[in-house]
Amino acid sequence: MDSLPDDLDRRLVIATQAGLPLVARPYDALAAGLGVTAEEVKARLAAMLASGRIRRIGAVPNHYALGYTANGMSVWDVDDARIVELGEAVGRLDFVTHCYERPRALPDWPYNLFAMVHGRDRDTVLAGVAEIARLLGSACRGQDVLFSTAILKKTGLRIGGA
Known part of the structure; x- marks a missing residue:
């Protein structure tokens, strides 16, 4: 895979920048929307993490909604x-x-x-x-x-x- 960002990387960032889909298999859902396999989605995200183009993939809890006020x-x-x-x-x-x-x-x-x-x-x-x-x-x-x-x-x- 080329280390430079391409159209798929850009579309993947756009598809995930508001968060992963809240479904049992989020990478499958992303893949279906992008017309690629879940393995390709995971590989692209891993490559972007490794290169520093994205910093992290993680949960961002709303502490107030969880009672931590x-x-x-x-x-x-x-x-x-x-x-x-x-x-x-x-x-x-x-x-x-x-x-x-x-x-x-x-x-x-x-x-x-x-x-x-x-x-x-x-x-x-x-x-x-x-x-x-x-x-x-x-x-x-x-x-x-x-x-x-x-x-x-x-x-x-x-x-x-x-």
């Missing part, structure tokens, strides 16, 4: 020499949905480690944040929690129809 982005000022080690440890916690490093914006924003904590109430989120603080220990020089106040539509880049 207290959502806090915890932000941490941690030792740069340990950020990879500490970020991986924080990211393994079962109540952290995503964890990543970001550059500081000194002097106003000293935080370089971000970890999203979802909970059914603020006390649950704050308990998770306290657990992160214990895990980080003396490597943490400061922290804060920013609670969500609105639901924002989460979408990636969209391209026009074929």
Whole structure:
């Protein structure tokens, strides 16, 4: 298969950019709509993932609809020499949905480690944040929690129809 995108790759991206079909066999449904086999759909998606043309295929839950209405982005000022080690440890916690490093914006924003904590109430989120603080220990020089106040539509880049 050619490593450059072609018309089928473009049509596949357009067909999946709003999500996979909510059916038992989504790749079969995509294949039928595109006039190819499910194996070709899977191979094309795998190639686009491998090349970096798409970043991921995954579920994007609506936390509010699932009852998780207290959502806090915890932000941490941690030792740069340990950020990879500490970020991986924080990211393994079962109540952290995503964890990543970001550059500081000194002097106003000293935080370089971000970890999203979802909970059914603020006390649950704050308990998770306290657990992160214990895990980080003396490597943490400061922290804060920013609670969500609105639901924002989460979408990636969209391209026009074929």
